[in-house]
Amino acid sequence: MNYLANENNYSIQTFGLTKKYKDRKAVNGINLAIKRGEVFSLLGPNGAGKTTTIQMLCCLLKPTAGTATIMGYDIKKNPSAVKEVIDISPQETAIASHLTAWENLMLMGGINGLKKEETKKRAKELIELMGLAERANEQVQNFSGGMQRRLSIAMALISDPPVLFLDEPTLGLDPQARRAIWKQIERFKGKKTIILTTHYLEEADALADRVAIISEGNIIAMGTPKELKNDIYGVQTMIIKAQKLSSTIMEGLGKMYLNVKEIDNGIEIKARELNFDDIVDYLRSKGAKIEGISMKEPSLDDVFFSLTENEVNK
Amino acid sequence: MRFISLANRNIKEVYRDHVSMGLGLGLPIVLLVLFASIGKNAPIKIFTANALTPAVIVFSFGFLTLYSAMLLARDRESAFLTRLLTTPLKPSDFILSYILPLLPIALLQIIVCFVVGSLYGVTINLSIIFALIILFTLAFACIGIGMIIGSLFSESQNGGIGSMVIVIISLFSGAWMDLKMVGGIFGAVGYALPFAYALDATRGILNGSGWGDIIIDFYWVLGYALIFFIGGILCFRWRTKR
Numbered sequence: 219m220n221y222l223a224n225e226n227n228y229s230i231q232t233f234g235l236t237k238k239y240k241d242r243k244a245v246n247g248i249n250l251a252i253k254r255g256e257v258f259s260l261l262g263p264n265g266a267g268k269t270t271t272i273q274m275l276c277c278l279l280k281p282t283a284g285t286a287t288i289m290g291y292d293i294k295k296n297p298s299a300v301k302e303v304i305d306i307s308p309q310e311t312a313i314a315s316h317l318t319a320w321e322n323l324m325l326m327g328g329i330n331g332l333k334k335e336e337t338k339k340r341a342k343e344l345i346e347l348m349g350l351a352e353r354a355n356e357q358v359q360n361f362s363g364g365m366q367r368r369l370s371i372a373m374a375l376i377s378d379p380p381v382l383f384l385d386e387p388t389l390g391l392d393p394q395a396r397r398a399i400w401k402q403i404e405r406f407k408g409k410k411t412i413i414l415t416t417h418y419l420e421e422a423d424a425l426a427d428r429v430a431i432i433s434e435g436n437i438i439a440m441g442t443p444k445e446l447k448n449d450i451y452g453v454q455t456m457i458i459k460a461q462k463l464s465s466t467i468m469e470g471l472g473k474m475y476l477n478v479k480e481i482d483n484g485i486e487i488k489a490r491e492l493n494f495d496d497i498v499d500y501l502r503s504k505g506a507k508i509e510g511i512s513m514k515e516p517s518l519d520d521v522f523f524s525l526t527e528n529e530v531n532k
Numbered sequence: 533m534r535f536i537s538l539a540n541r542n543i544k545e546v547y548r549d550h551v552s553m554g555l556g557l558g559l560p561i562v563l564l565v566l567f568a569s570i571g572k573n574a575p576i577k578i579f580t581a582n583a584l585t586p587a588v589i590v591f592s593f594g595f596l597t598l599y600s601a602m603l604l605a606r607d608r609e610s611a612f613l614t615r616l617l618t619t620p621l622k623p624s625d626f627i628l629s630y631i632l633p634l635l636p637i638a639l640l641q642i643i644v645c646f647v648v649g650s651l652y653g654v655t656i657n658l659s660i661i662f663a664l665i666i667l668f669t670l671a672f673a674c675i676g677i678g679m680i681i682g683s684l685f686s687e688s689q690n691g692g693i694g695s696m697v698i699v700i701i702s703l704f705s706g707a708w709m710d711l712k713m714v715g716g717i718f719g720a721v722g723y724a725l726p727f728a729y730a731l732d733a734t735r736g737i738l739n740g741s742g743w744g745d746i747i748i749d750f751y752w753v754l755g756y757a758l759i760f761f762i763g764g765i766l767c768f769r770w771r772t773k774r
Contacts, residue, residue, distance in 0.1 A: 276618045301620045310611035314541055316548040321541070328537025329619045357548070373615070 229254045229381050229411035230275065234284030237270050237435075244270045246435035247284060252428075254380075255408040259426035260415045261518075263526050267435040268415045269309065272383050275413070276306050288381055305330075305374040306383040309415075311366045312373075315359040319350050319369050322358060323376050330377035337376065344372040348402060364395030371402065381411045388421060400425060419518040429518070433526045447516045453524075455514040456492050459484040461507040470500060483509075535625035538616070543633040546599050553637075556595035560641060561648055564588045568652040578710060585649030586734035587707035589667060590727055592641045593674040594698030596634050600678025601694050604630060605687040608771065617772055626772075627765055631675055638671035655738050663737045666750050670730040673757035674701075679764025683771040705731045726756035 230252040237245040245267040252258045260268045273279040275286055277297040285292055291299040314322055320341060327337025345354045348368040353361065358369060367387060374382055384403070388396040396418070403425055406412060416422055422429050423443045430440040439446055463485065471478045474496070477488040487497065494511075501508055547553060564584060571579030578584070607613040616626070642664065650656055674697075681693050702708060704718075705727030711719045722728045733741075733749035 278614065278617055298620060301618060304618060306615060306618045308611040308614045310614075312611040312615040314545060314612060315606075315610070316545045317541060321544070325537055325541045326619075328540075329534050329616070329621055331534055331620065 227253055229256075230258075230286065230288055230413070232271075232275075232284065232286040235271065235274060235281055235286050236283040237267075237274060237279060238282040243435045245274070245281075248432075248435075248437050250286075250430065250437070252411060252413070254411055256427045257403070257407055257412045257414060257425050259422035259429045260413065260432060261419065261422055261429055261522060262432035266432040266526075268432055269385060270435075271432070272306070272385055272413065272415060276304060276383060277301060303379055304381045304383065305377055305379040307367075307370045307374040307385065307387055309385040309389065311363070311370050313358050313366055313370055316357055318355045319345060319358055319361075319372075320354045322369060322373055326373045326376045332377065340376050340378065344375055347405075348372045349398065362395075364391050364398065367391060367395070367399060368402070371399065375406075379410070381413070382406070383413045385415050386417065387414070388416070388418065396421070419522055423518045431522060431525050438525050439521070443518055446521045447518060453488050453490060453516055453520065454492050455516075456487045456494075456497065457481070457484060457512045457514060458487070458497070458501070458508060459510040460501060461509065463506055464504070467501065467504045467506055470504065471497070474500070534619075534621055535629040538621065538625065538629035539632045542603060542629055543636075545603060546633055546637070552595070552599060552602070556592060556599065556637065557641065557644060559595075560588045560592035560645055563591070564645060564648050564652075568649075572652070578708065581649050581652035581654045582738040583735055584652075585645050585654045586663070586667075586731055586738065587705070588649075589642055589645045589734070590670065590705045590731045591698070591702055591707050592645065593638065593667075593671055594694075594701045595641075596638055596671055596674040597678040597681065597697045598690070598694035599637070600630065600634055600675045601682035601685070601690045602687065604679060604682025604768070605685060605690045608682070609687050613772070623769060626768065630679065630768075631672075634675050634678075635668075635671065638668065642667055655740075659737050659742070662743050662746065663734045666730055666733045666737075666746065666753055669750070669753045669757050670726060673726055673753065673760045676757065676760030676762075676764040680760065680767045683764070683767035700725075701727050704728065707731060726753045729753050 228251045230250060232248055232250040234247040234249060235245060236243065236247045248271065260271060262268050270279065274281050275288060275293060277293055277300050281294065285294045287293070288300045289303045291303065293300050314325060317325065323341035323344060324337055327341065332340070345351050348371065350365060350369060350372070353365070358366060361369065371384065371387060387403070388399050391399070400421065403412065403414070414422065414426060426443060428440065428442055429446060430437050432438070460483070463480070468478065468480060468485070471485065471487065475487050475489045479486045498508065498511070567579050567584050568581055571581070571584060607616070646654060646656065646660070677697060681690060681697070685693055704722040704725050706722060711722040711728055729749040729752040733746035733753070736746050
């Protein structure tokens with residue numbers, strides 16, 4: 219099937235996409251350009267506008283202003299065409315509980331207009347891929363949460379859509395089940411455009427090619443996880459375990475670096491650039507007995523909490 | 533023809549809920565057998581087979597409301613409907629696939645009740661087709677009520693509201709009492725709703741009335757079926773279009 223309504227390199231483009239509820243702007247004129255085959259993660263606190271954005275892109279909500287294109291099709295002018303090229307695994311596990319895993323997949327194939335033989339072939343592959351083969355003919359209401367999620371993702375994949383929306387795909391799952399789903403998502407990297415929303419920042423770090431952080435309906439940061447950690451946040455943390463730390467030492471370090479904190483049996487220093495030798499020399503010159511030094515690289519958590527601090531504190 | 537896939541799923545979803553299906557088909561039979569047995573020993577007009585069988589059928593249609601409401605509300609709350617709304621299904625596909633699976637149940641309820649009723653002396657002849665037309669029209673109305681309830685209320689609320697509809701049908705259809713004899717507000721409310729008209733018409737047909745005798749009753753039922761049906765579609769669209 220030729221999915222292309224245009225030939226540019228982007229699967230998804232948004233142009234001032236806005237959703238307003240009375241006086242509150244849930245999504246405030248966001249502009250995105252997501253490349254083909256990219257895994258793009260939307261991060262943000264609850265109510266930041268992630269799900270509203272996805273719902274608009276999936277034609278479930280009408281934008282108040284602005285628009286977006288998916289594979290070149292406008293979500294406002296041509297929602298039917300958009301629905302032919304997308305699929306979604308919603309936040310809640312959206313499966314037909316009285317059907318078997320096999321029947322659920324056949325159902326989604328039929329709804330998406332696939333021929334029966336083709337659906338059977340794909341369903342068989344997906345059942346294997348998602349590790350559901352042993353219980354494929356069991357009613358899914360008896361499945362564990364992890365199995366239901368894997369099935370939910372398989373149902374989104376049956377139509378082989380070029381654009382896939384995964385809204386909190388691993389929410390509430392144990393680490394083992396989460397890793398199993400990560401493994402499946404990784405398989406589609408470079409092949410499908412995947413929009414991933416997640417509360418687990420390490421998930422975005424591990425899977426996403428690029429991340430956008432949304433706060434109060436605005437995109438406040440966007441880039442690869444590495445760019446966000448180093449270029450945007452870029453704060454290093456040094457943890458020094460030492461004895462004989464006096465208030466004079468703390469004052470002296472405070473003059474060298476703005477963010478110095480006393481912790482149990484030691485000091486924590488945060489700065490964009492830390493000079494290891496200067497700090498060690500200074501501590502030794504003041505008679506402190508250093509027991510250990512460790513450096514902490516910034517994580518996506520640091521970036522996220524630093525950027526969304528205001529909203530979280532509200 | 534994508535709606536066929538969803539209609540098939542809805543058939544399985546309803547038919548595999550054995551408790552609800554058992555109630556919808558089993559309870560009417562139990563009531564029919566029980567009241568018909570009473571009618572044999574105590575000759576009360578309302579418990580004669582020709583009066584009782586249509587009453588039990590109309591009563592059993594309350595379960596169509598319950599099934600329709602539960603199915604829709606469950607899909608809405610489990611986000612399954614959200615998933616479906618991102619697929620290329622058209623609004624008409626949704627309406628058809630939520631209604632069609634319930635019609636065979638209505639037919640089954642009618643057939644089972646007439647078969648059991650015939651054991652107690654229900655008159656079955658060609659004019660029963662008129663009864664089928666009016667009963668099917670009422671079935672549409674009951675499914676429409678279910679769509680309204682399923683669109684507006686949650687799955688947990690639906691159990692109570694659906695049961696209330698069954699009670700309303702029981703009381704205001706004249707299934708277990710003669711509404712004309714009761715009269716007053718009770719009678720007025722009964723004849724402001726479609727159930728009593730459907731019941732009177734079906735009883736009339738079984739007792740020898742022709743289509744001309746029941747045409748006014750039919751229009752009442754048809755009018756309500758259209759109102760509930762359109763209401764159901766509007767509520768569904770309101771709930772799914774934001």
